[in-house]
Every structure is written in structure tokens, then in C-alpha cells.
Amino acid sequence: MGRVGNKNHVGGQTTMKLTKRDFLRLGLAAAAAPQLFAQRPPRVFPKLGILMSYTEKNLETAAQIGCESVQLQAGPGSRLDPTKVSAAEAGQVIKKASSLGITVSAYGCTFNHLGPTAEAAERNQAYFRQLIAFAGDTGVKVIGAHTGLIRDAKIEANLEALKRAFTPYLELADKHKVYIALENYPGQNFATTPENLERIFEALPSRWLGLEYDPSHFVRQFIDSVAPARQFRDRIYHVHGKDTEIIEPVLQKRGITGEGWWQYRLPGFGRVKWAELMTVLLEANYSGGIDIEHEDPMFDYPNRAPDITEGQKQGFRLALRYLGQFIPGKA
Numbered sequence: 001m002g003r004v005g006n007k008n009h010v011g012g013q014t015t016m017k018l019t020k021r022d023f024l025r026l027g028l029a030a031a032a033a034p035q036l037f038a039q040r041p042p043r044v045f046p047k048l049g050i051l052m053s054y055t056e057k058n059l060e061t062a063a064q065i066g067c068e069s070v071q072l073q074a075g076p077g078s079r080l081d082p083t084k085v086s087a088a089e090a091g092q093v094i095k096k097a098s099s100l101g102i103t104v105s106a107y108g109c110t111f112n113h114l115g116p117t118a119e120a121a122e123r124n125q126a127y128f129r130q131l132i133a134f135a136g137d138t139g140v141k142v143i144g145a146h147t148g149l150i151r152d153a154k155i156e157a158n159l160e161a162l163k164r165a166f167t168p169y170l171e172l173a174d175k176h177k178v179y180i181a182l183e184n185y186p187g188q189n190f191a192t193t194p195e196n197l198e199r200i201f202e203a204l205p206s207r208w209l210g211l212e213y214d215p216s217h218f219v220r221q222f223i224d225s226v227a228p229a230r231q232f233r234d235r236i237y238h239v240h241g242k243d244t245e246i247i248e249p250v251l252q253k254r255g256i257t258g259e260g261w262w263q264y265r266l267p268g269f270g271r272v273k274w275a276e277l278m279t280v281l282l283e284a285n286y287s288g289g290i291d292i293e294h295e296d297p298m299f300d301y302p303n304r305a306p307d308i309t310e311g312q313k314q315g316f317r318l319a320l321r322y323l324g325q326f327i328p329g330k331a
Helices: 020-038 056-064 087-099 118-138 156-178 194-203 215-219 227-231 247-256 274-283 311-325
Strands: 004-011 015-018 047-054 069-073 104-107 144-146 179-183 210-213 237-241 243-246 262-266 289-292
Touching: 015 243, 047 056, 047 104, 047 311, 056 087, 069 289, 087 104, 087 118, 104 237, 118 144, 118 156, 144 210, 144 237, 156 179, 156 194, 156 210, 179 237, 194 210, 194 227, 215 243, 215 262, 227 274, 274 311, 289 311
Parallel strands: 047 069, 047 289, 069 104, 104 144, 144 179, 179 210, 210 237, 237 289
Antiparallel strands: 004 015, 243 262
């Protein structure tokens, strides 16, 4: 702003005499301040919810336990299978959720796009192309997915196969304005480590491809649960609320090739550094869903009943309360 006023020394003290020009400068600066603050993006916060299969009762349960969002399963054979359910019918589900104060943050469809056979991969790819259009038609902006995997093949071969499968997906995603979010799950999937994610995003640089961030999967690989979120903060389109416990006595006895040394837990019961992770999401102005994926045997898992059980409901409530402490207005 430049120099303001002239200094005078009176009785050993320094005083400041302001000129008309100084008042004009100060006035212009004060007028500009609100404009500078107005340029900052408005503050938004994540929505807390659960991952679930759709039933009318499950949707009502989600509302009862305080969910703001849900991720709905939409894979083959689900109640939102686009080969069996019309977009208009699914739209009624979205409308019902909205009437309960719930946003459908994402669909979930986690099969193998690259195998295990060429026929299976082709069938899955055709399904996923249909799901992208279905998501766009129903107003759901994110699909959680896996890359798939060609077993015993090197990363280069998997990347080439991924490019062939996902290039048409991303063209459709651009047309329908739907984001594809890769979950970092260590299974039939190679979007599992920061290095692999870097290579995937380099091979497929579309803004419609990003990450479904699940910190529990990094913990079981002994990868920091926060650093990848910081690295890929602008590519996080959905988040799974899940934790992992490392059972040290078993690990020390059996090693990482043994069994029983890790267990998925609800948030707060494992090793994920939630305060740090939530800070990264808040600083990134992430406003999507953090949907709790329940695989914790302390709370009635793996009960496969179509509707959420009382034990599972208790676990969801605890997890929602735990994560809520990190979001302004929810504690």
C-alpha cells in the first residue's frame, strides 16, 4: 500500500499525522477488502452417511440414524441393476432419499473390468458403460469402482488393458457428467498404492477419473493413511469411512504372510489417523459423501440380511458420532 503518514517527534514520543492522500488510500483499501474475501470459495463440508444396498427399510434406517448421504450398490443383480431397473424407477429411489434429507453420493460397482477371461471382461465393460448413462440419467454424479486385474501380468500390461477399457468409459463420463472413483482396494484391482495411482492418472488424465479414498486399505498395506489423501486431494470424489486394526501379537508371531493379524473396523476402532485425514478433506473443501462401509465383526458383520440389523445400526451410530466430531456443526 506504500508509506502512510508523516512521523513527528513530540515530547520524546512519536506521533503520526495523516494527510488527505492517506485517508484516500485507507478508504480504497477498506473498500477492496470485502472483494478480496468474496473471491474465496464458500466453505462446504462433507456429508456423513453409509454404504448400503437399497431397500425402502434401509433408506428409512439411514434417515433414523442421522445420515446425510448414502452410497447405493448398483452392481449386477443389485436392486439398482440398470439392466433390470429403469432410470425412471431408480429416480423414485433418489427422490425418496431426498425427501428424507439424504443425498445419494455415489453408486457402487466393484467388479473386474479386465478379466478373469476376455468374455467376462467384455460383459462387465458393457454393463459399466450402461451404468454410466444410468447414473447420469438419475442424477448420481459418482460411481465407485475397481480397475480390475489381469493376474500374473505386469503393471504395464494392466495399464494398457485399463486404457482400452476406460477410454470409452471416460468419453461417456464426460457426456453424462459422471465421475468414476477408483477405490484403493487390494484385491482384483491395482489402484492400490500411490505409485500405481500416479501411473493410472498419467495414463488416463481425464478429470472424470479420480479416487474413492478408503484409508483402511492403506493401513493394511502399511502405507500412511493420510499422505495419499494429501497427494491426491483434488482427485478424491468419494470417501469410505472404514478403519483397520493391526493385531500386533498375531503379526509378530505369524508375520504378514500369516492370517489374522489385521481386521477391518468401524472408524475409531483402528489405526487410521482420522483427525489428520479429516483436516486434509476440510482444507480441500471436499463436499462429497463419507459413507461408512461396515465390515466390523463386533457389530453383526457379516450378517447378509437384506435389511440393516439392530447390531449393525448400533455400529453405524457409533461411527457417525465419531466422524461427526471432526466436522463443524456435527459434533
